Amino acid sequence: MTGETTINSIFAIGDIHGCSTALQALLRAIDPKPDDTIVVLGDVIDWGPDSKACIQQLIDLSSRCRLILVRGNHEEMLFAALESRSERRYWFKFGGEETIRSYPYVGGERVVDREHVRFLKANARDYYETDEFIFVHASYDPIKPMAEQSNRKLQWEPIQPDKMLAHCSGKIVIAGHTPQTSGEPLDLDFLKVIDTDCCRGGWLTALEVGKGTFVQTNQGAKCDSASSLSAETFRVLRTPISKLLTSNRSRPQSQYSSGN
Numbered sequence: 210m211t212g213e214t215t216i217n218s219i220f221a222i223g224d225i226h227g228c229s230t231a232l233q234a235l236l237r238a239i240d241p242k243p244d245d246t247i248v249v250l251g252d253v254i255d256w257g258p259d260s261k262a263c264i265q266q267l268i269d270l271s272s273r274c275r276l277i278l279v280r281g282n283h284e285e286m287l288f289a290a291l292e293s294r295s296e297r298r299y300w301f302k303f304g305g306e307e308t309i310r311s312y313p314y315v316g317g318e319r320v321v322d323r324e325h326v327r328f329l330k331a332n333a334r335d336y337y338e339t340d341e342f343i344f345v346h347a348s349y350d351p352i353k354p355m356a357e358q359s360n361r362k363l364q365w366e367p368i369q370p371d372k373m374l375a376h377c378s379g380k381i382v383i384a385g386h387t388p389q390t391s392g393e394p395l396d397l398d399f400l401k402v403i404d405t406d407c408c409r410g411g412w413l414t415a416l417e418v419g420k421g422t423f424v425q426t427n428q429g430a431k432c433d434s435a436s437s438l439s440a441e442t443f444r445v446l447r448t449p450i451s452k453l454l455t456s457n458r459s460r461p462q463s464q465y466s467s468g469n
């Protein structure tokens with residue numbers, strides 16, 4: 210299929226939120242090759258049990274394949290918390306306390322590893338755009354080019370499915386941030402939302418954008434052996450996303466497009 214060979218090695222991963230067990234199982238399941246690109250859609254940290262391990266896994270991953278990290282509002286809260294006490298109190302209320310608890314005491318207090326902060330700051334970008342896809346943490350203004358989007362839209366604004374319009378570029382947008390408590394990604398054809406609420410007992414989703422395949426794991430997935438990826442902890446969902454890449458083709462009904 211035209212164009213598919215150039216994009217079938219891009220995986221987007223939704224909000225990880227400290228769910229290191231699910232992340233480890235997900236990376237094992239998708240097994241990225243050195244030429245593959247993994248786009249992490251932000252909110253790597255907070256709420257879940259082990260943000261420290263999640264950041265470390267991404268650092269390790271960055272030497273194994275091409276890693277793109279989009280900045281989420283929780284990374285922004287962490288960066289602000291490092292600058293001010295009031296921001297630190299705010300961050301603690303929104304999952305930051307769990308993040309701090311994943312780090313050991315250093316000199317009487319727990320602090321986020323300096324190398325981890327440096328990694329996040331050096332790599333976290335506003336958005337990522339390819340010839341066919343746009344990757345954001347939260348949302349977008351449909352009538353503005355990506356370079357003109359506001360921080361509020363990109364990092365903070367929740368998706369209201371009935372109010373969303375396709376981006377003016379015609380590209381499919383892949384987003385996280387707005388939890389899909391059903392555990393299934395939201396598919397509006399022109400927009401896929403793949404935060405499937407892993408940190409509250411849901412799933413961690415990776416979308417292989419060239420194939421339109423969603424791979425999901427959850428915190429129940431123990432990584433000791435391949436057989437531990439049971440139906441309760443690992444599943445694959447398919448959507449005809451690749452069909453959307455040929456615009457003159459009639460669009461098949463998406464399996465997720467009705468209701469949500």
Ligand SMILES: [Mn+2]
Pocket residue numbers: 252281282283346364386387
């Ligand atoms: Mn978020």
